[in-house]
Amino acid sequence: MISRFRSLIQRNLAAKIVALMVAVILWGYVMNEQNPSTEGSFTAHVQLVNVPEGYKVTQGTDKVKVTVRGARSLFVSNSDEDFEARVNLQEAKEGKGEYKAQIKMPQGFELLDVQPETVEVTLDPIVSRKVRADINVNGSPASGVTVAKVTQASAEVTVEGPSSAVNEVDRLIGYVGLTSKNDADFALQVPLTAINSDGREVSGVTIQPATMYVTVQMARGLTKKIVTIQPVSENDLPANLELVSMKPNPLQIEVAGAENIIANLTAVNTEKITLADVLQTTDKTVKLALPPGVTVTNHDVLVHIVVRNKKNGKSME
Known part of the structure; x- marks a missing residue:
């Protein structure tokens, strides 16, 4: 056989x-x-793998263009969903970096090119820190009534989030609105907002707790008076700069107190403003340093600080 x-x-x-x-x-x-061999391209979705914990991860692009060669029938039977670009972050470091994508594709294709060749990925560590919380009172109370004292539950509140956002937070602010109905003491929970040194809201952070318990004590029979605001600074401006001016906004403010206390009061100072971090003309929000027995509706004031270079006399805008 x-x-x-x-x-x-x-x-x-x-x-x-x-x-x-x-x-x-x-x-x-x-x-x-x-069924001739031909060239073509697909769009592959970028997938991040081995992502480290404790970071906010931001990628520059979520898609790459993959150019391949293969039989014409392969292009008919496959689509973008069959291609994947994997970026391995196992060895990734904090900050911004460029990482090469590994392409996963159907059998039979020959990889010719990937654009972009690398994917930008930023690892921003999640951090937390204590930030000053300020409560501002706006509006007008009932006739003959003024704000005697505002008490907040805590002077500082924890802010958590990516370090780039948390470091941008200058303070937390909450607003209490007064109306003509406010003629007696009251208390409320005030929502807090994170803002930067320019007074703009900072997004991407979590405030814990998000609200502040505030009590407002009202008073009758106090005398009101308009006085000027006088900015006061520390003597800690960088050595290469000189102070040109400090201008408060507003220039004047209404204060209240017993008549014998405010009779001779013509101006109120701000708390001492540190200039150590002033590198150019800038604005700072500071509190008023009120004499005992004197109250204001809003303790905060914006101060415009102008500096110039000692060597050439040019303003540092």
Whole structure:
């Protein structure tokens, strides 16, 4: 049986080999004509893997363009969803970095190019810190009534989030609105907002707790008076700069107190303003340093600080 099969194979062996080669060539020719090799591109979704904990992760792009070569039938049977760009962050470091994407694609394709070649990924550590909380009182109370004292539950509140956002927070602020109905003491929970040194809201942070318990004590029979605001600063401006001016906004403020206390009061000072971090003309929000027995509706004031370079006298805008 075996010898007969071997004899059958070996009979006209050369002719059979030639026929096989011709068949292979013809098959390749037909396939190349009917299903030729071609080039094309797909859009691959970027997937981050091995992402470290304790960071806010931001990627520059979520898609890359993948250029491949393959049989025309492969382009018909596959789509963007069959391609994936994986970025391994196992060895990633804090901050911004460029990481190469590894392309996962269907069998039969030859990878020609990936654009962009790398994906920008930023790892921003999640941190928390205590920040000053200020309560501002706006509006006008009932006739003959003024704010005697505002008491807040805590002077500082915890802010948590990516370090870039948390470090931008200058203070937390909450607002208490007065109306003509406010003629007696009251208390309420005041929502807090994180703001930067320019007075703009900082997003992307969590305030814990998000509200502040505030009590407002009202008083009758106090005398009201308009006085000027006098900014007062520390003597800690950087050595290469000199102070040109400090201008408060508003220039004047209404204060209240017993008549014998405010009769001779013409101005109120701000708390001492540190200039150590002033590198150019800037604005700072500071509190008023009120004498005992003197009250104001809003303890905060914005001070415009102008500085210039000692060497050339140019204003530091």
